[in-house]
Amino acid sequence: xxxxxxxxxxxxxxxxxxxxxxxxxxxxxxxxxxxxxxxxxxxxxxxxxxxxxxxxxxxxxxxxxxxxxxxxxxxxxxxxxxxxxxxxxxxxxxxxxxxxxxxxxxxxxxx
Amino acid sequence: xxxxxxxxxxxxxxxxxxxxxxxxxxxxxxxxxxxxxxxxxxxxxxxxxxxxxxxxxxxxxxxxxxxxxxxxxxxxxxxxxxxxxxxxxxxxxxxxxxxxxxxxxxxxxxxxxxxxxxxxxxxxxxxxxxxxxxxxxxxxxxxxxxxxxxxx
Numbered sequence: 453x454x455x456x457x458x459x460x461x462x463x464x465x466x467x468x469x470x471x472x473x474x475x476x477x478x479x480x481x482x483x484x485x486x487x488x489x490x491x492x493x494x495x496x497x498x499x500x501x502x503x504x505x506x507x508x509x510x511x512x513x514x515x516x517x518x519x520x521x522x523x524x525x526x527x528x529x530x531x532x533x534x535x536x537x538x539x540x541x542x543x544x545x546x547x548x549x550x551x552x553x554x555x556x557x558x559x560x561x562x563x
Numbered sequence: 564x565x566x567x568x569x570x571x572x573x574x575x576x577x578x579x580x581x582x583x584x585x586x587x588x589x590x591x592x593x594x595x596x597x598x599x600x601x602x603x604x605x606x607x608x609x610x611x612x613x614x615x616x617x618x619x620x621x622x623x624x625x626x627x628x629x630x631x632x633x634x635x636x637x638x639x640x641x642x643x644x645x646x647x648x649x650x651x652x653x654x655x656x657x658x659x660x661x662x663x664x665x666x667x668x669x670x671x672x673x674x675x676x677x678x679x680x681x682x683x684x685x686x687x688x689x690x691x692x693x694x695x696x697x698x699x700x701x702x703x704x705x706x707x708x709x710x711x712x713x714x715x
Contacts, residue, residue, distance in 0.1 A: 474585075475618040475621070476583055477586075505614075507615060509618060511677060512677070513674075515674045534607075542680075543681070548672060
């Protein structure tokens, strides 16, 4: 699972560079996110704009990352493509994560 | 990909029952002429339902020994009919899970249990049969015009 991390002030932006977060890649995604989010930034935003396929295992991995970040640093999401957005909406997980239209919107958003 | 002469507008595929096998099969299937012809919304739904069904077989029916999964897909009136067969363990209780959405307790968010909910939400005429030593699941993914994609 290829992920790219960039710190911008108090914000850590992680960009998923692969098109799929699926059952075959869910564990690797979670482990890589665990390493990358050790950087003690105040906020973490996951850029999903390149991800066109997310299954329930991928969703579970995103939820697991939210949980390992703890209550003071909720995982924020940005750039959901229509098929990924639908999985979040159908499972009501869109009510759990702060979701931004894109990374620029997340930068403007003050928490 | 092997084709079945007796089934026009159909696809037949046997894959290894493991995570990489599922990923490769979905990639191959959704690159076929038949599935490329579907509207994008229907394709997206079909890929998600098939992924959930196949992942369940890999993680439950065929775990831990692996095995093979046979897929038969046919297209009629824009709807995709799927028949999936494996020789793994039977469904517990001989029936499909109800597939209720797990409660979203903010103090302990669920990391799983969404698969059957998604399958049931997005498919029609879902049927399960245990025959001899094999599981046979059939379902239909209805035709969806692309304009409805964002409000399914």
